[in-house]
Structures are given as structure tokens and as C-alpha cells.
Amino acid sequence: MSTQEHFIFGYGSLICAESRARTGVSGEAVDATVQGIERGWIVPVSHSQQTALGAMDNDQALCNGVVFAIDDDNLAKFDERELGYTRRLVPHDKIDSRQKLPENAKVWTYVGVESRPPNEHFPITQSYLDVIVNGCLSFGGHFLQNFVKTTSHWGHLINDRHEPRYPRPMAGNAHHRHFDEWLAELIPHHFERRS
Secondary structure, three states, X not given: OOOOOEEEEEOOHHHOHHHHHOOOOOOOOEEEEEEEEEEEEXXXXXXXXXXXXXXXXXXXXXXXXXXXXXOHHHHHHHHHHOOOEEEEEOOHHHEEXXXXXXXXXXXXXXXXXXXOOOOOOOOEEHHHHHHHHHHHHOOOHHHHHHHHHOEEOOOOEEOOOOOOOOOOOOOOOOOHHHHHHHHHHHOHHHHHOOO
């Protein structure tokens, strides 16, 4: 991988290659874990009336995701995509990855400006969750299990696949059954109550 100065740590939809490609050009994504970030369903998104993933400071927490290189032009595109988030530096010593990062690299992640758990007016949408599940499974079932285990504030899941609220949903429905099988096993209580 080239030694570009900027990298992004993605812990939600940015785990998915298809989703990243819809925004800009990035280097190959490598799985990584960051200490000090707690991931949760905490970011209300007004324009699509859903709750997205966000990051909170927690020294004890571990958050799995991906690290990928990016240039200045494409970094600006990702900033535009992550409306409602601020971009923040991640210290190198908090990142565990098989990708050796250049010493001068700036590793960024996006932190939500607002913080509020999901509710009936701002639910977790299946169209958004599908993108994340797809990204996680590209790194294996264990990666998805880790994602679910280290994500807080699950609740108010709705199935919006017929009319997606998420602006960058998965193309087609070929994987829906497979995704549902995983979710039924990993979040049975929330999956059973999916409306």
C-alpha cells in the first residue's frame, strides 16, 4: 500500500467496500481494532429519520473496524458524506492492525456531534444495518460477532428494505436471508421485535 499521509478508521458503514466506493477512492481496507472507542447506536440522522452508529470515549473499550488510506481530495468527499460527524485524530498507539502505518500518517475517525439512543422516531434501519453486516462478513463471521458484541444501544430495529431510509443501501436482495440468519443468532431479542 502506498504511504499516503491520511488514513480513516471506519467502524460502521465504512467497513463495507461497496459503501466506501460510492463516496470516493480509497486504499485497500485492513481490519483493525482501536482501544478507547466505544461504538454505539447513538447518532440521530434528521434527514433520513434513523439512528446511525457513533463513537464515544471509553478507555476500557475496544472497537473493531477497518483502516484505509486516503488522499486529500477523497478525504474531503468523506467529510461531506459524514454530515453530523466531526473528524478526529486517532493516536497510533491505540490502533492494533496488521497494516503497518507510516509514522507520519494521520489516522482519522468520525465522531457524532449529537448523541441519543434509538427510539421509535429515530430507529435503527435494516437498510443501514445490511451495509454494515455485509462489510463485517467480508472479514469473516468472527468479525461480525465482535462488531455486535462491542456495539451498545441496540433497539428499535425496523425493516425498511422495501423503501430504504439509508441513502446508500445494498443493491439487490440476494443476501437478505443470509444476513437475517446471522442477526437472528446474534441479536435474537431485537431481531424478533423488528417491526
